[in-house]
Amino acid sequence: MALGKNYDGQDCSLAKALEVLGERWTLLVVRDAMYGVRRFGDFQAHLDIPRAVLSQRLAALVTAGVLERRRYQDAPPRDEYVLTPMGRELWLPVLALAQWGERNLAAHGPRRLYHHVACGTPLDRQSACATCGRSVPLEEVEVRPGPGLRHDTREDLVSLALRTPHRMLDPIS
Amino acid sequence: MALGKNYDGQDCSLAKALEVLGERWTLLVVRDAMYGVRRFGDFQAHLDIPRAVLSQRLAALVTAGVLERRRYQDAPPRDEYVLTPMGRELWLPVLALAQWGERNLAAHGPRRLYHHVACGTPLDRQSACATCGRSVPLEEVEVRPGPGLRHDTREDLVSLALRTPHRMLDPIS
DNA sequence: CTACCACGGTTCGGTGAATGAACTAACATC
DNA sequence: GATGTTAGTTCATTCACCGAACCGTGGTAG
Structure with a gap:
């Protein structure tokens, strides 16, 4: 979210939600996850998002507890991203x-x-x-x-x- | 919204909504307008947002039809921003x-x-x-x-x- | 055994948006 | 005439987004 990722001083739930979801692309990633998209390459192909940005967004959503990253295959190791209850x-x-x-x-x-x-x-x-x-x-x-x-x-x-x-x-x- | 304001190629209503509302600060401006904030200085004081950014966001919301700018005093000329039905x-x-x-x-x-x-x-x-x-x-x-x-x-x-x-x-x- | 490919990233230089401080302009008040 | 209020704009700096290229792991084809 472009400089100062947080809305410091805003003691407000909407601001807190936007700290997690308010960056460019984030909500579209969540939407795609709701559609059933799980793999990096599918997010990337559907969204036309730079890979570096997608990588950062997925990691942030995992950290926030919105997505869960899990291994679905070991050789070669492949992870998928699925929505948590939250x-x-x-x-x-x-x-x-x-x-x-x-x-x-x-x-x-x-x-x-x-x-x-x-x-x-x-x-x-x-x-x-x-x-x-x-x-x-x-x-x-x-x-x-x-x-x-x-x-x-x-x-x-x-x-x-x-x-x-x-x-x-x-x-x- | 940080370079490439639009989500071209996304034929999706969520993407369209985010083109209007998805930039940093925008949704917090709308929230404040719902609280009853109408004047530039009040938005600025409550949000701690750079004046240049606030000015740009208000103008964009007016263009999008989310806010209406209207004169409430002539000398000196003063405008206020109020929510439209949309x-x-x-x-x-x-x-x-x-x-x-x-x-x-x-x-x-x-x-x-x-x-x-x-x-x-x-x-x-x-x-x-x-x-x-x-x-x-x-x-x-x-x-x-x-x-x-x-x-x-x-x-x-x-x-x-x-x-x-x-x-x-x-x-x- | 080697070459090549798929997947899921990371790295990197260039561009443009966000930031905060300073400046401007119109008008009112003291 | 000096100061204050409101609503901006301007400007240099900082940082995020962008696209292209590169990397690493492990299949698979010849």
Whole structure:
């Protein structure tokens, strides 16, 4: 977060949250992790982020307790990054922000639609399912491409996987 | 947002939202505007932000349609910055993020408590009032200092105003 | 056995944004 | 006329982001 990573003197939870999440790219990394992206190369290919920055962001998120790094193969040694329970709780703010963007900055309708996987009902901005009458956690959400999805000419694995309905957190690649 | 303000190639509403809100300080400016801060000097005193950066952020938020700049006095000419309806809609993501910070990063309990002004009920992370059974907009919220509020030795007008219960959006200073 | 490739990084020089201090401008008050 | 208030802008320095190149580990193909 560009010089002075912290918001010293701000005794405020929003400031504390932004010390963890407020740097460039960080929230998009978390979003991708929610989609089910786990590997360095997939984050990199989908985000077009400099490798050095991605490396630093992943390490910072692990330190903060949002992501967990774990070995999934020994030869050659390979690690993957998965959301912790604390990271999965970011679903609510991430959805709220994305929905704000949909409503106020999207010209052609929503780019992604979020549905309750149990009953197919679209979620509102608070991740509530009208049919079930309760707030739906990330684990029970399915993403589908929406009408506002344009210029999607990307050919990386993540973009391809999201062109069809996809259960959140389901591993991509 | 530090070189390359945009997330080109990300056909995603979250990325679009972050192009507007993702730079350092921006979301804290919005939070202060929700508290009722309107004047340049009050933002500056409360945030300890370089004046040049504050000036740039306010202008960007006005351009984006989150804030409105309006003349409140002619001699000498003085403008104030107030949230537009689009800006007020940021209440939900801002609250969700702040609550995430409270739950996961605050050692001594919540720093700020948010209540429904009509009935006094504390709000949950979705800004819902348990008594009224609905989601409460920013206009009907009151902030109160919480037990986690420490080291609050600031003497600026905003910090002083928030040491007692305060209706959101009520002008400070 | 050697060459090559994939993956997951680190290193490095160049660029541009954030910072804090100083300066400017308009107007009011003493 | 001197000083103060508010809202900025300017400027040199510091630091983060950027992209390209490089590195290390361990498969795999010839």
